[in-house]
Amino acid sequence: MKKMILSSLVVLGLSTAAFAQAAAPDFATVDADASGGVSLAEAQVVLPDLTEEAFTAADIDANGELSAEEFATLAVPAPAM
Incomplete structure (x- = not known):
């Protein structure tokens, strides 16, 4: 029984780590054309629900x-509730 619980916790921990990694994409990977900046497209x-408005709000220097x-x-x- 203890081995089953321990195994379950290990799998859950690995799944959580994979999810966290997937939730925070690497900038260099997202910058597909290696221009040094990430376009809306x-x-x-990696963030298909991203709206143009949210992108514009994040673009502090308004360079596009x-x-x-x-x-x-x-x-x-966002933190889980």
Whole structure:
């Protein structure tokens, strides 16, 4: 019984780690054209529910693309309640 519980916890822990990694995409991976910025189209590949309004709000310097710091504000998942 203890082995089953321990195995379940290990699997749950690995699943949670995989989910957390999937929830926070790497900036360099999202920047598909390696331009140093993430366009709306690139961001929507990993964040399909991202609206133009949310993208524009995150684009603090209003240059039409997100820097790594700006993108991080979108990629951070909301805390679970």
